[in-house]
Amino acid sequence: MTVMRGATGYGRGAGAYARVGVESGVMSANPHQLIVLLFDGALASIRAARIQMQAGNIAEKGRSISKALDVVNNGLAAALDAERGGEVAERLASLYDYVARLLLSANLHNDEKSLDEAEALLEEIATAWREIGGQTPDG
Template sequence: MNTIRGAGAYARGAGAYAKVGVESGVLSASPHQLIVLLFDGALSSIRAARLHMAEGNVQEKGKSISKAIDIVNNGLLAALDAERGGEIAERLGSLYDYISRLLLSANLHNDDKSLQEAAQLLEDIGSAWRQIGPQPGGI
């Protein structure tokens, strides 16, 4: 019985430690690194959704897709600066909106193809974002 309790305590402790590590990484990240973390988080959520979809776990699939949508809408889209970004920000905004619609469709119709397309688009944009690196004076 102590071994089981000990394992549970260890798992909770490890989870708390991981959470602190993630929070510390976010707090110390530059604006550029924060965007990279958003792309990584969205892609991770889509990968999880695809696994849950393949396993028939509807509830967890929905949670993972909802998390990806939240990251796209309240992270990536919200981070766009229309004034400074001009046409590029406008086009990215349209692309993020399209990705959100793909994710919604994937959730409603169990459509792995839509998840794949959303992931590919995010991977392409994220890859370009990583290549430009941090710019002097902000993002």
């Protein structure tokens, strides 16, 4: 039997605990809350990428940016309903495409300003989305 000790054991345990918390949150979330979770995930990945970029850890920076891109492209953009959302959905789709291009540029050129801009744009939309959630019956 192997016993994990020190920071390594704690880190693995904390990571497993966080995954359970996230999975539980996703399972109990309504559609509006799921979008909030997507924004939170993208923003957390961008912040992690910035830390890794500043530390010179290129591989981890790339992984974090890839996670953010995945959330933006396969989560936020994919959740848009062009039929019901009309012009708002079209504008969000364009904005998500721009954010994805910023993230790609940040990764390719180690450009922290592109990360900052992507984070600011997503944070602005996320804030508005959270405010809308307080006004809906199931939010």
